[in-house]
Amino acid sequence: MIRIGLDIGGTGIQIGAVDESNQIIAQASIPTRTDIPFEDQVQQMVDCIHSLLDPQINPALTMENVASIGAGIPGIANEAGTVIDCTNLGWKYTPLRQEFQKRIDKPFFVDNDANVAALAESVAGISAGTSSSVFITLGTGIGSGIIINGKVWKGHHGIGGELGHMILKLDGEPCSCGNHGCVETYCSATAMIRMAREAVAKHPDSLILKLAEGNPKKINAKMVFDAVRQEDAVAKELFQRYVSYLSQAIAGVVNFLDPEVVILGGGVSKAGSLLLDAIRAEYPKYVLFNDQPLPQVEIASLSAEAGIIGAAMLS
Template structure:
């Protein structure tokens, strides 16, 4: 029985799993990342996890078709290097070569948001779609473009970084060094900032109270829950937030016209509440009123996305 191994690399934990030809997860194993040990030690653990994942699925190493790795960073396929992986302190790391010290199977590497997009397209919301875009709403905005079931990564492997499209020229400074990137406004961080502004303006309000008066304690969930409960301040923040979200999504629609846009990441935990608001706003932003719009759905592969998507790299 042939399997593929998917490895999900995070700043705190490594997860690996064997995935069948049909896309089912047959085993799951994990260990802490401990990136301060240096990349060689981390990669040795990744290789060990891959072997254990195969073993626990009852697959011999000869039955492992490939090992795929999703990283929180950028991989340059031309030079076979992980160019940057901030959480892991990696810069120009030869991840694939290092893995091949332990394993002789093909190894593929891609960005974690890209991998999650692939997972959704093979086993999630956008399964069977002509084209889809995954947007993960977390600390930043991750994204992936899937065309005909395959990742579209661009000519140099660094496309699909929609968090850095500029929606507010001259706006808030972004971690990338430029101003007005979409993720400054429409990520969980953008929503938190709106919540903090409200708590400052209205220190007796619901959000200020939930945070115990500490603006640093405000998280996206607090703002979303308060909005769901009908708090007018939070509802206003949510309205502004979904407007920001729609502004970037509408740029994706006019540029790519995908069959589906899938929303994932922490903010997507707001579920139907978010979905209804975004669908409404996207319709308002249509530039061709007579043409169909992309479907907007929530990601469903969740915690398994990293393993499933990574296992499908190179397929």
């Protein structure tokens, strides 16, 4: 049997067929179209799935072989397969399963993209073989997914796993959600860039500003890490502050859930061992029972394909 996974993003939709050993055996993409009716966008996804199912390429690629279809979205969905809210696509209470099943009569599942990435890692990535893990994406925002007993835990009402909006600092930085001081406002790539701009305004001699060709607007997270590697004092101070914030967020997860593994993904995680070593050294300081064995912190091992594989694994 094969499973179909759809990774629905703000600009593109990646669609793949995944075999029983969690490998993508066929893949295609279509642009995300917010300018056409939702039903037409679903039809385009369905057309793309049909075009993938070509037994001449691989004999497994037939509709009879499709066990289920899953979709990851940058939003939230309920058990009925209705997208409750997906701002990027303008979907609100959108009956995605219902619309799909009018066209393809197969089990259809939809879940948040961070939950999907967490599931992919726990099936085919760095946390494969574990039964509990928490996945945190450090990107423009913060996404997180919780796996318990090998399944996504999204909460009783489908709105859980939002680590990014736990408050880290009372009366802190304003957050897109309307609150202040959320984890997202201190631990996202966006937060790192904001802190870097503030730092170079005070210390214009920092290497970070040189790497950004003197333009604070050009600063990105990679420049901060590059400056840390070159021992820039301003970057090192900023990095230590960032590590401290992220460590407190991770310790919160560990104190509350004690999973087997905590996985870091997203753009900031590309810093690799520089970030990982610092976090592993720092986060136990904030854990209550830190004289006990603690969860391993790891960097996600799947990249772009995690969205397809995880969506295909939904059940």
